[in-house]
Amino acid sequence: MKTVLITGASTGFGRDVAHLFAREGWNVIATMRSPEAGAELARRDNVLVTRLDVQERASIEQALQAGLARFGGIDAVVNNAGFGLFGVFESLPREKLQEQFDVNVFGVMDVVRAVLPHFxxxxxxxxxxxxxxxxxFGLPMSSxxxxxxxxxxxxxxAxxxxxxxxxIVVKIVEPGGVLSTDFGKRSGQEVAGxxxxxxYAPFLTRANEVFTGLRARRLATSEEVAGVIFRAATDGTDQLRYVATKDIEPEVKARRETSESQYMAFMRSRFSPGA
Structure with a gap:
């Protein structure tokens, strides 16, 4: 049996992909900041729920060692833990910007650094x-x-x-918005106050109209994104990137398949207050 370690497994993509790997016969090290949130996962015989906070390097090493002790090895790591900080850049406190990178970038790097000797x-x-x-692609209010x-x-x-x-293979999964995740809830809490x-009022009025339209395009579920993550883990290829939801395909195509001038005209036309 293969073993996967998943960060941020208490909700959303992380929880659903942990259940999927477990159903498919993998051993799962389901990690989260608050292990009590993983009670349902913990009922599975092939799942170990343990604490890991990507902002605490000691907890990363402890979770890794707990997983190795339970299952004897680790074949894959899914770095899923993360959150979004939204708002115009000028209004975002520096300490929140630091936290954004501590979780979404340096936390991932620390997990990778910890597992590489084993790999x-x-x-x-x-x-x-x-x-x-x-x-x-860049989005306003999301700098x-x-x-x-x-x-x-x-x-x-790189x-x-x-x-x-x-x-050792590295892959990237790129989801857009989904219907069934707590990501938006935490993001709202981050910008409260x-x-x-x-x-910025005229720009914000237009941007909010665009984002309302983008939210209306969300058709994917967290389970579907979990399926893409599982496919990336099991398709036996060295494919680097996987676009996981259809709602972002127009923007991805514009970014990757058109000229720079065409792409910028496409994006600017959407967010200009007079558009």
């Missing part, structure tokens, strides 16, 4: 980093989140070249 020893391994459409996911994408791609000769300068 090198067994001469194989798989790392799947959950990114976002916001790691492909901090986009910056963290752009950084994650660059790190993942890392994939470093590790290929060691038979943050008031932008009044000068």
């Amino acid at each position: 090198r020893e067994q001469k194989r391994g798989l790392i799947i980093n959950v990114s976002s459409g916001a790691g492909v 901090a989140y986009c910056a963290s996911k752009f950084a994650l994408e660059g790190f993942s791609e 890392l994939s070249y470093e590790l290929a000769s060691l038979n 943050i008031t932008p300068p009044a000068d």
Whole structure:
């Protein structure tokens, strides 16, 4: 039986992909900041629920050792833990920007750093980093989140070249918005009480109209994204990127398949106050 370690497994993609791996016969190390939230997962014989906070390096090592002690090895890691910080950049406190990168970038790096010696020893391994459409194209009111996911994408791609000769594969899964996740709830809590300068009002009116339309396009579920993550783990390829939801396909296509001028005209036309 293969074993996967998943971060952020208490809700959303992490929880659903943990259940999916377990149903498919994998051993699962389901990690989360509050293990009591994983009571349902813990009832499965092939699942270990244990604490891991990506902002605490000691907890990363402790979770890794607990998983190795329980299952004897780790074949794959899914770096899913993350959150979104939204609002116009000028209004975002510096300490929240730091936390955005601590969780979405440095936390991932610390998990990878902890598991690599084990992967090198067994001469194989798989790392799947959950990114976002916001790691492909920039969005207003999402500068901090986009910056963290752009950084994650660059790190993942560069890392994939470093590790290929060691038979360690790196993959990126890029979801857009989904219907069944608590991501938006936490994001709303993060921006509560943050008031932008009044000068941004015309832009914010237009941006909110666009985001309302984007939310209406959300057709995927958390379970469907979990299915893409599982496919990335089991398709036997070295494919780097997987677009996980259809709602972001127009923006991804514009970014990756058109010229820079066409792409910028497409995006600017959507967010201009006079559009």
